[in-house]
Amino acid sequence: MKRLIMLAALPALLLAGCAAQSAASGTETLTVTGSYPLQYAQQFTIDECEGGYHLIIIDGTRYLVVPEGENAPAELDADITVLQQPIENIYLVSSSAMDPIISIDGLDTVALSGTQADNWYLDAAKTAMKNGQIAYAGKYSAPDYETILAANCGLAIENTMIYHTPEVKEQLEKFGVPVLVERSSYESGPLARMEWVKLYGVLLGKTDEAEQVFDDAVQRIAPLENESATGKTVAFFSITSNNLATVRKGGDYVAKMIEMAGGDYVFSDLTDSGNNLATVNISLEDFYAGAKDADVLIYNSTIEGEIRTMDELIAKCPLLAQFKAVQQGNVWCTAQSLFQQSMEMPDLILDMNKVFTEGTPDDSELKFLTKIT
Template identity: 25%
Template sequence: MCSPSRLARFFSFVLAFAVLAFAVLTFAVLAQAPVVAADSVTRAVAPEGHLSGVAPIKEAANLRITRKETHQEVRISNAWPGAPDLIYFLVPRGTDPGNIDGPPGTVIAVPPRRVVSLSTPNIPFIRDLGELSSLVGVDTADYVYDETVRQALEQGTVRTTGAGAQLDLERLLALRPDVVLLSAYSPDDPALRRLEGAGVPSMVIADWREPTPLGRAEWLRLFGALYGKEALAEELFSHRARRYHDLARRTDQAIRQGARPEVFANAPWQGQWPVPAGESYLAMLFADAGARYLWADTRGAGSLFLDLEAVLARARDADVWMHLNATWSSPEDIRREDPRLTLFRAFREGRVYHHDRRQRSRGANDFWETGVGRPDLLLEDLVTIFHPQADLVPGHQLRFYRSIFP
């Protein structure tokens, strides 16, 4: 019969052996598991639908991102008038997507290491996530405002490819892109069709179809999904949305209805004046900045094409004139265009503002680059212009706008 001490030693040996075996088995399992980036660790524990700790899309009407077991599904609606939903499957690089259940879609390996962007508003979204080093191509250098990308273009580390019917497919293919990001204006968009025909993974970015400023800005979160930086993208967007909502709320409280300036926008071009409709991006910016937009009562998110006489009839006595033609930079340009334009009270009183403060000589304009993702900064400019005496943004210097009067 064994003594108690010998039994104790025996069971201790068995227990130690079991612990060692468990450790070896655990190490073997972990060694075979795929490496997961720190930003995407939450994917493994999040319930299907969205990432753990990351809020669902709220402001963007045309974008949905859904987490699946092996990938993320991106659904883009309304990419052009009457467009069907465009489906993309973001699959972690180096993994086999297998048979993806669901509607037909484009598989994109993420994060992308080589990106071509055929639309300049994408650049700040990539920049804000610290991923500009992945950019290898753009459509044209003329419309790039970002200084880092312009330097890369000069050094040859970023190349131009053309876009639309002028897309140089051979030059683009030489860049070996993991994904091409572009805007498409119809199902027959020439660049989109050629990319699809060549088997190049491409994604249509439709932020410009969003009618609200924050809706456009929230497309940053699509780039967060592309680069595996969902949490950072949500943090940045949430901060910007809070700043926007806070200033809009304070402006609404501080400025009574009767003190709100009447505003109109844009200018005649080739015989017609494209007036932003009442549900458009600019109309909503003006309203949130505490202005009375003169076409706020019209339907639609696009433009109303009117003649000068119709605009003059409604806006002759308006307080502020915003957003001029790209070729205008001074009062003299307006006088030369048509003497009738000087009949607007806003012109006579020197309250005409152009969105070209950050514009380069060939037309690159940061209003349509950085401004797309930073409506909070646009709102600061507009509140300062519309309510200069209210001091709602103390010490603010205009960033995107300038008065055309010296």
């Protein structure tokens, strides 16, 4: 439902700007058509305004998306970042944003990468860099300002690591490059993370494409909602070089994917220890106590690399030889591309469901899991 808001009642963020906009349009009111509908995401909101303007709020930071051919309101509050469409020549530092952008056919808006070509697992991104369509412009803490400015960069998309080097963000903004800090990694569920595709749809003027991509992903796993839990207990882990086990916290999105797939995550009682990290390192003794009787072990290759054989796995941690899943041959390894392919999480959920229900599905049926033999 549309609502007509008098300028006097507007929040401070748009008071000055709306006055300028309304003066140009001959009205003293701003029509807000409502909030952009989000089903799962909690880390951003989008308000829709008449004329195609969008106000994005991420962790209290405000971005006004101005439609192509329209003017940005004058005298906005200083903390509002104006994003003028078309948004082009993006400096993409947050690797998790690449897959959503690719999924809505927005790769041509990216001109610069904070990840080198050989470190991309996304074929489209790797190919674009090798073909010269996308240039490497330095990592988040050491950007190549000369390359960024020469490319006429319209937006830098960072993750929260940029807050460790705030001077970099300040320098980019000083040069006139707006910086958007995305927080998809702070979402607690896989569908919430994937719903960030809608934010990129708004930024790039591809809302229809984004909504279709997201709806398709939701529908792919919808049948699992009607299935009963499998009763299979599951540990998702990796072994560090200093003999610790890295596991996900109970409220993490990977734990929720296991649950959606019908499994029971054995470390579901691990809670936030006062930081925002999704993982926690525990001693091998504690890992043994929690996971030795798990029906399924899933080794996370994205941290320490892929494991192909049981001998390799046991060499990393001899104690694993005593685990039930190792003895029964029910150990799986994730693909290293997993966390860059953020729009493919339904495939991992379906993979896990097959493992939990079929026991030993053929590897050819799976996209992200490979059996360790």
